[in-house]
Amino acid sequence: MNKADVVVIGGGPAGIEAAYNLARDNHKVVLVEKEKEIFGHMQTAYTLFPNFQDASEIRSSLLQKTKHGNITLYNNSEVTQVSRENDFWRVQTINGLDFIAPAVLLASGFKTFDARYKEELGYGIYKGVITSVEFEEMLKVGKIQTANGEKPRRIAFLNCVGSRDEKVGNHYCSRVCCINAVKLSIEAKKQLPEVEAYCFYMDIRMSGQFYEELYRKSQEDFDVNYIRGRISEVAPTIDNRLQVKCEDTLSQTPLKMTVDLLVLMIGIEASEGTARIGEQVGVNGEYNFSKSISLHTADNKTKHQGFFLAGTCKRPLTVPETMADARAAALEIDLYLKSLSQ
């Protein structure tokens, strides 16, 4: 067993931001990441809403932070077991690492909804149906195209895929999809000015700073169209396009539209690591998100001394919210460690 001051589980934005700030505070931090690459979902991001900052800048900044002398980063190190041993936490990984530390930070994040569960939307069946993550990757390489390699004439973005959906068991809103769809539609129009962009939504949830303005800008400057309604069915057309069917709930009329790409704005769920470790430690809450001891006054602490939470393992959050929460967690851990040595 190797000793550390803190083991941070998860090398995404939350884990790195917390690890870095603990390291700056002279704590020895072990940062374990299950994947080969760090960054979590930031890995696939092209730009960030609402200011279109290049996600590669964030990745560079995060990478730099992991290089702090007090951080030891272990990739390919999925955590298999977290347990309490006397006054310490023991963290074991799939590749045989074994750490003991007075404090653990769970920053194991989220996973995206598996769109195949919404069979009627045709993901995995029709090639023109892709996820928001896949569309972001197209933007990254500057190649928005259909399965046949053609430029799409019309793209539809469908919100609430796996969110606010009783049928798939997720009643909650994933918080980031509406504004992300606005961002993606603007980016699409920047790369392909001729393309027609349609966003389908249930309620347009622009409740962050500059979101409302961006939503407006997407309409005024980029001609993005918004339709209040949920797509109920997708079918292929004879000429390799897709026909989508929905009800426009504002005009209360059924609507059919032919598109070349249907981008599913897939929701946020607790990652498998979040669910598994939360279960082991006993901090699982609703939908397997991890539960802090008090939302309003101690949202980085759990019922267990020395076991802390940061970021989207708790709930869907935006990047700035995640980063602030990670710094908040680092502060709590720093003060906790100091209290032990007094």
Next chain:
Amino acid sequence: MNKADVVVIGGGPAGIEAAYNLARDNHKVVLVEKEKEIFGHMQTAYTLFPNFQDASEIRSSLLQKTKHGNITLYNNSEVTQVSRENDFWRVQTINGLDFIAPAVLLASGFKTFDARYKEELGYGIYKGVITSVEFEEMLKVGKIQTANGEKPRRIAFLNCVGSRDEKVGNHYCSRVCCINAVKLSIEAKKQLPEVEAYCFYMDIRMSGQFYEELYRKSQEDFDVNYIRGRISEVAPTIDNRLQVKCEDTLSQTPLKMTVDLLVLMIGIEASEGTARIGEQVGVNGEYNFSKSISLHTADNKTKHQGFFLAGTCKRPLTVPETMADARAAALEIDLYLKSLSQ
């Protein structure tokens, strides 16, 4: 001039949470509050969404935190001037206090929209038209009543008063009103089970954890009604009630309704202190909210060394978001102060 390590401007949740955590980290903190009482807008809160925690518990917790030995709290001390003097910040107040410190935290918060600017809604004209803050005060004393002291038969809650409104110059969404209206309508039904409650909204923005569930619960367990539409006109009836006029944008039909109380969900604006100090220091952004140096990577820092931001002086935020942001700011300040002494 008196010396401190940090001057925290604003004795609301953000200022107190940051001051407390800096104090725990052995920094000498001066906390200045312009009002006689601390707590900011938490002062008037009854319960907090989404878990209906009693706001008095939060106030007790915050009050306790201000009593830390490293914090000196000054009430009735509105800040009049913040200026840079060599490597220090100088903070002067209306009551003659004069501090010098290497770091300042601006936590000067928000003010609520003045509903009189929406003349067509009759606030300040008809007694049955009140603000969400006034309704919260009624809940606090357990007396929901009309101006004549009668139990209301029907209450309407109107969202987006001063938000998403070009006419009053506020394009942005205030983030907290939709869920707060859900909370208020449930509290109303708890205190007056016979009352009819109607919420008017433009989009129902339930994008926080447990918001969607609460919205659903309000309908299923408390019979709260939701109407998608904005009230355009309010007029008194012969029997001392109010007739409200709107268009139901889902059925696209005009609608008139008689109510006893119309509760205006007033939006969030930068407080006067936020605007004035931001102007003096040069950190004012859109709508006079204060601007950090980087939303995604340094959201508590400004372009000025030693001048930090926390909470709703930056943008509309919920209580948990504010508290996390305050801890994040405390961490940044702690590390900044340490860097100076190295």
